Amino acid sequence: MASFIVLTEEQQRLQREAPPEAVLRCLTSELGCLTRQDGSASLSQGDTTVTAVAYGPAEVRMARERIDRATVEVVYKPKVGLPRPVDRKKENIIRNTLESAIMGSAHPRSAISVIIQETEDLGSNLACCINAACLALLDAAVGLNFMVAAVASAVMEDGKIVTDPEKKVEEKAVAVMTFVFESVDHKLVSVLTYGKFTQEQYKVCRDLCRQTAQSVFAFYRESLEKKLLKTV
């Protein structure tokens, strides 16, 4: 027998107008999951899973060498097939984000490369990639100015805002935004948006994601503490 919950119009209105919550799917990580790399991390945000590895500071190809700072290289490997132009775009966004976080001037004429392997994409993939890359850099102990945390949010047709959306929600949404914040002053590092939205919605999304990013930073700290205190 199927059961129904009957909502009055008043309840429906309240549900619509309820302030959006800053929620994040369950975060789990494994640091040092691969042994030959300088740093590696596998991160899952809900069911979205990504493995990232970091090398650095390592030898750099002559053409990419910069005399005043380290070259940051990002390679994104999709789950199946060869990288497409969308993946190249993703690489670029991640590289620019990481470049601002990495203390490049400490290692001139060297390369810091990050390789990201998609394992399962079930929503908020870019955010998960950036977070995994940051964890891999932390595991490799590359010098950083600050840590970065990315959170995605989606604006639904009825104006409802969902943070860290799943794939199904992302597909139905009118707009999807990914925000990246830094850990010191919690300022915005990069933004990527798709779809149509108002300025007001943008501000609400940004503030919600900023709130959510705090739990990502707390998660970084927790995972690193677990790893480092084992060493003693």
Add this chain to the structure above:
Amino acid sequence: MADKRVGNVFMPGDVLEDLQVSESVKKIVLGPGLIDDGNRIKISKPGILRFREPGIYWIDCHQKRYVPSKGDSVIGIITQKAGDIFRVDIGGSEQASLSYLSFEGATKRNRPDVKVGDIVYAKLLVANKDMEPEVVCIDSYGRSSGMGVIRNGGFLFNASLNLVRKLLSPQCALVKSLGHRFQFELAVGLNGRVWAKSKSDIQTIAMANGIMASEFMDNNQIKAMCKRLSRAVSGMEVE
């Protein structure tokens, strides 16, 4: 007197203010992972804050990649002969150079017998972020003092930088307790490379495994592990 934050885990971007210093020196020395940023100290690597008298602070982090630093003893592999210098891979971002004259007893006439692929135990003479690192196999008196080409076999393996520092620290019981049970030669480079050689290949591999396994052990566990290891190698039953 040490600050009460010593021993805590810090993350990049964290800021330390008013670090405690000893009365006598009134000066802080900042080690790896700490950056002077005007009136505060910024942290650049995730790790545990450590302190040593009189006023040295540093971040102890777990790292695998070697960053050359002056005076470190490292194990390198000769990769190229170029005129009067050799190129040596020391695991850093750039290959180091090694002059053929910086071996004991080497002169322009009397070149040292070094081939591509040889392993050398050397000291970093120049290590600077803007310059190519340079290694030498002699001390300032022109003596080899243990450095030079490592010959006659053995086994070279990589470990994390923490593990090699642990091996070299006087508090670590590993080398001593291995020495009670095996006859061996060991060279430990600060770049994370360890070379070991003993009477038989089985013993050498057992030792290498023992060294790799000891990373997260304390001294009592290490002693117990060495005992089990020697029993296993000599074919006795492991209790």
